[in-house]
Amino acid sequence: MNRRNFLKTAGMGVAGLAFAGSAYASGKSGKPNILIIVTDDQGYADLSAYAHHARDINTPNMDRIARDGMLFTQAYVTAPVCSPSRAGWNTGQYQQRWDPSASWTPGLPAKVKTIAEYLKGAGYATGKIGKSDFGKGYHSAKAREYPLNHGYDEFLGFSAHAHDYFALSEDIAKRTPDPNGTSAHLGPLMHNNKKKSYDNGYITNILTDAAIDYIKLNKKKPFFLTVAYNAVHHLIHEVPEEYLNKFGVKPIPKYDPDTMGKYNNYYRKYCTLGAINDQDMRKYYLANLDCMDDNIGRLLDALDQSGLTENTLIICFADNGGSPLTGACNRPLRGSKYNLHEGGIRVPFVMRWPAGMPKNKSYNSPVSTLGILPTCLEAAGLSVPENSNLDGTSILRVACNETETGGKPKPLFWQWRNTFAVRLEDWKLTNAKIQHTKNVNTSQIIKGPDSGKMQLYNLKDDPAEQNNLDRKHPEKVKQLMDLYKVWAKATMGTIPSWDGKEESRKKRKRQ
Numbered sequence: 001m002n003r004r005n006f007l008k009t010a011g012m013g014v015a016g017l018a019f020a021g022s023a024y025a026s027g028k029s030g031k032p033n034i035l036i037i038v039t040d041d042q043g044y045a046d047l048s049a050y051a052h053h054a055r056d057i058n059t060p061n062m063d064r065i066a067r068d069g070m071l072f073t074q075a076y077v078t079a080p081v082c083s084p085s086r087a088g089w090n091t092g093q094y095q096q097r098w099d100p101s102a103s104w105t106p107g108l109p110a111k112v113k114t115i116a117e118y119l120k121g122a123g124y125a126t127g128k129i130g131k132s133d134f135g136k137g138y139h140s141a142k143a144r145e146y147p148l149n150h151g152y153d154e155f156l157g158f159s160a161h162a163h164d165y166f167a168l169s170e171d172i173a174k175r176t177p178d179p180n181g182t183s184a185h186l187g188p189l190m191h192n193n194k195k196k197s198y199d200n201g202y203i204t205n206i207l208t209d210a211a212i213d214y215i216k217l218n219k220k221k222p223f224f225l226t227v228a229y230n231a232v233h234h235l236i237h238e239v240p241e242e243y244l245n246k247f248g249v250k251p252i253p254k255y256d257p258d259t260m261g262k263y264n265n266y267y268r269k270y271c272t273l274g275a276i277n278d279q280d281m282r283k284y285y286l287a288n289l290d291c292m293d294d295n296i297g298r299l300l301d302a303l304d305q306s307g308l309t310e311n312t313l314i315i316c317f318a319d320n321g322g323s324p325l326t327g328a329c330n331r332p333l334r335g336s337k338y339n340l341h342e343g344g345i346r347v348p349f350v351m352r353w354p355a356g357m358p359k360n361k362s363y364n365s366p367v368s369t370l371g372i373l374p375t376c377l378e379a380a381g382l383s384v385p386e387n388s389n390l391d392g393t394s395i396l397r398v399a400c401n402e403t404e405t406g407g408k409p410k411p412l413f414w415q416w417r418n419t420f421a422v423r424l425e426d427w428k429l430t431n432a433k434i435q436h437t438k439n440v441n442t443s444q445i446i447k448g449p450d451s452g453k454m455q456l457y458n459l460k461d462d463p464a465e466q467n468n469l470d471r472k473h474p475e476k477v478k479q480l481m482d483l484y485k486v487w488a489k490a491t492m493g494t495i496p497s498w499d500g501k502e503e504s505r506k507k508r509k510r511q
């Protein structure tokens with residue numbers, strides 16, 4: 001029986017049945033530990049395990065995950081910015097189901113169940129460390145979006161879009177006129193229901209230390225741990241000096257409330273090109289990423305030392321494409337964070353589970369982070385409940401198939417504000433455009449023609465989305481548009497109004 005047929009026969013019991021002879025490290029239940037590592041705004045070219053990686057990139061520790069597991073070259077998130085992407089993968093549902101405006105701020109309604117809730121219900125210890133960002137409920141331990149209120153037993157981190165990497169003390173928060181800016185945030189982290197102040201330290205190291213402690217404390221029971229770094233989100237220049245030295249850039253003075261005024265001014269000053277030039281921005285980015293990669297290495301070492309490597313499923317990915325502001329590189333893809341070109345939604349993605357997955361393999365067909373929830377359920381031997389409205393397919397199941405085109409290709413859909421995209425096999429239809437006209441893009445970002453217009457691309461031949469084939473293949477445009485309309489109606493209850501306008505405008509032009 002081949003692996004694929006076996007999986008079909010075994011149903012959901014992959015972990016328990018397929019490897020029944022393995023000596024599980026996680027306890028008597030045989031359930032694997034699950035560690036999700038989320039990186040923030042990491043570029044598609046910024047993982048050295050990829051053949052297409054940028055020449056200046058070296059991520060040996062993320063590569064370790066790929067080498068001992070699988071590398072995904074076409075992994076997609078459900079949005080090109082943080083909060084809606086996280087809402088999607090945490091729930092296994094298109095976030096537009098409850099946020100039909102496809103906004104920055106989907107939130108997390110009580111009726112939508114998270115991975116942590118499923119796994120906690122199955123006896124897992126559940127912990128979240130780092131950034132918790134659903135676009136709503138910021139700074140409130142009472143909100144549904146707060147990790148303790150959606151399935152996590154423990155939390156150390158912050159609930160906001162961004163956090164300063166160095167300013168982590170109660171003292172600095174008190175002296176700052178705007179410690180909780182609309183996007184930027186500084187001061188103590190939250191540990192469960194209390195603030196935890198750090199007079200010294202760097203957030204990437206602090207989060208890793210906490211994750212290692214969590215792993216050691218929970219090594220006797222199956223755990224579900226989410227480690228969500230805010231690296232490599234801006235402010236990208238905030239990196240320990242040893243890493244800056246390695247990449248040949250100078251430290252920029254840290255935020256000082258006594259001499260610099262509002263934190264928001266400091267944040268705005270350094271989150272785009274200007275005060276930092278294009279060349280240096282990339283170096284700060286590389287330094288920030290290098291530090292995070294070292295920290296991921298420390299996490300992997302902790303699993304090794306605790307004897308947990310064999311039966312721990314690791315899923316490591318970026319929440320959206322590389323940012324045009326920080327020096328991230330998405331080559332060969334066009335676009336970036338904030339838009340629905342491939343550079344905004346196709347992300348670095350690696351997965352490892354020595355007891356349950358092939359090693360050192362690459363999977364080159366599309367997968368979606370919507371599949372993370374069903375993957376975790378499958379690994380834990382849990383069934384997907386009926387009427388759960390899940391949109392994703394288990395990546396484990398897909399990845400372990402011996403043929404990549406095992407099942408019928410499933411279309412993938414995106415709606416981001418008033419833009420959409422649909423992908424079926426190698427074809428992509430989109431009206432992607434740059435949303436933020438004020439953004440100053442670094443030179444890492446690839447641009448192209450027809451931005452904001454109807455665009456049809458064959459991604460196999462044209463991953464950089466440069467040759468719009470909409471006039472050459474009107475039948476393909478129609479096929480994908482029809483699929484999109486059905487999805488939009490089913491998911492958002494309506495087909496966004498731009499669509500009619502766009503079509504009639506095009507008709508006029510052609511007549």
Ligand SMILES: [Ca+2]
Pocket residue numbers: 040041081082233319320
């Ligand atoms: Ca992000």
